[in-house]
Amino acid sequence: MLKRWRQSVTLTDLVVWAIGLFIGFAIVYGTIVTWQQAQYSTEQWINLTIDGLKLGGIYALIALGYTLVYGILRMINFAHSEIFMVGPFTAVFLAKYLNSIGFYDTNPIISLLLITIFSATVSATIAILLERIAYRPLRFAPRLVPLITAIGASFFLQYTFRGMYGNDPETYPTLDILKGVIYLGPIPIPKTDALVIVSSMLLMLILYSIVQYTKMGKAMRSVSEDKAAAALMGINVDRVIVFTFTLGGISAGIAGILYSLIYGQVHFYMGFIPGLKAFTAAVLGGIGNVVGAWLGGTLLGLIESLGPNLFLSGLGIPAANQLKDGIAFAILVFILIFRPQGLLGERISKSKA
């Protein structure tokens, strides 16, 4: 037994474990020190948690697009971050128009619905076009080809929008009904944050039910298992793929509006960082897995907002909040080392990968 163990463990494994142990220790130690210092009040920790949940909800919605497409086509759609950008960047002009005619203030809820639907439509349309023009002709090409195409498409969309609307950020007019806070018991939550958290959860539930319980969802899952067999069973594979891109586009478009409600600004480059983070979230949860996207997104959001103040400042790192992106991408690296299949992912067999 011991002998077999000794044979199967290599030096690399030992080094990796040592690094893992060290990081684990550093995190625990930093957290303990921070707690002892008691620098932040309970209310502030709650604020950070709420912030993490709202960021996480947005990451989860974007991650869903990566995960669905990966599940079916086994390709990473790097242009998805631009699908997230095109919706809100187009809808901002509708929002400004509605604001200029006064409709925005008199009918805030209808306006919000209108711009959300508009943004989702634009994102979904671009996603479908992207699939039709850039990915479908390459479906049987080697796997690297669509990947590079996706990166190209990403740049194309970014700079098309830059060309059309310019370099400067555009600003969403603020909605009066979203100002202020609501109270959940004694805890004040900014209205925008509450809206973002609730609607992203609802949306995740709806999308999960679509994938799990509808006929189309069943078809999606079977195409993801085996395209050829699904086609033989009478499933229109092209239609399923288009449907998948539509779902991803809609969720990205809505995520974009939620993002713009929080930060108020849109610009042509806005998709890049959230897109990368959402990709990290998808990998963290296990790419190809819808629940994994939600779990990964939420966890990433929480780690990002709590992490710097929780363990980095305890470790005595100055200006720890500067490193929040660093934490997010360090996580990506460590998942790839320790658990490449992600938290909920299954090990992908060679034939599928």
Added chain:
Amino acid sequence: MSKQLFALFALLILATTVFSACAPALECTDALGCVTVNEGDPVHFAYAMVIAGPDATLGIDSRNGAEIAIADKGGKILGHDIKFDGEDDQCSAEGGQAAGTKLAADPSVVAVIGTSCSSALRVAMPLWSKAGFTVISASNTAPDLTLAGNENNHPGYLRTAHNDNVQGKAAAQFAWEVLGVKKAATIHDGSIYAQQLQQVFADEFKVLGGEITAQESIAPDQTDMSGVLTSIAAGAPEFIYHPIFIQAGTQLVRQTKETPGLENVKSMGADGMFSPDVMEGSGDAVQGFYVSSPDFSKFGNDYEKNFKPTYLEMFGSEPVSIFHAHAYDAFNMLYACVEKVAQGDKNGGNMLIGRQALRDCMYGTRSFNGLTGSLTCSATGDCADPNIAVYEYSVGQYPPVKVWP
């Protein structure tokens, strides 16, 4: 055919030699070499400023200032056309590297006006200094660039912008004396401009007797500020100083007012956030936001009477940022010195501009009568006549209103 061509070339070369022999030969004796400007050639000035991206107003505004100065001179210097083109410094070290390399490789460049941002200059200046250029910036304000003996102070560098030692101190005085706050926090974005400026502020604020609760930092393209603001709120400051740029700065302005514990905290930026884009980006949260900037009321009469109308006429708007007048002065200083040090035919004929001579002349500038005041250059290149004022934004009103001194 090729023989005939060859003969033609030979003839041409012979002719050139003969003609140039007739004119008195110009010989360059300058320690750093000379720029040769032949009859019919333009005199080449280059700019390196941020002219695209979220911080573009800063660079475009300065470029406009220099273009007005060129237009004032009728586009000519000593009978030669003025050629004015340049590169985008992207307000970053990467952009500085690209612009620096590109311009340093062009021997026709007499002088560079730029950069917009100190981060870009820090990387570009070693290249330009080595190439023998004279560089004059209208908006670099980081103290170390003109600090004698500092590794970032290079020969050939001058600026018409104020040194942040002045600006940071003014901000601290304003916070302490006028607003009467006792506890302050600072945020920078890792750029040397912001980092050094907030340090000057913090040091001066402590000297005055105040307490600095935190000196935090963010990434220049960060959108979510809740972590850093919560961390700052833990120290309960009454004042936040974040002398950064527009993109991240407007997010800070917005999110500070939404962070529990910071709703009523006053915040202040510096000259990097004096722009209409701040109004657009911050929304209603801009109400009561302070910025420090050169004091426009101290600018000469010419500024209101001639410069601003010309700006409006040439570019169709009021000045979009704050360093246009500094760029105007920078160009005029260069112009005066090139006129002075050029050798040879000063009426549009062949001439030489000595690179070391040009630098010496620039450093020797005394009581130069510019738009921004009376400019006298120090041995390390600080030429500004610095008067700093504090301005306050309100919703729907641009430019912001001067509140101090």
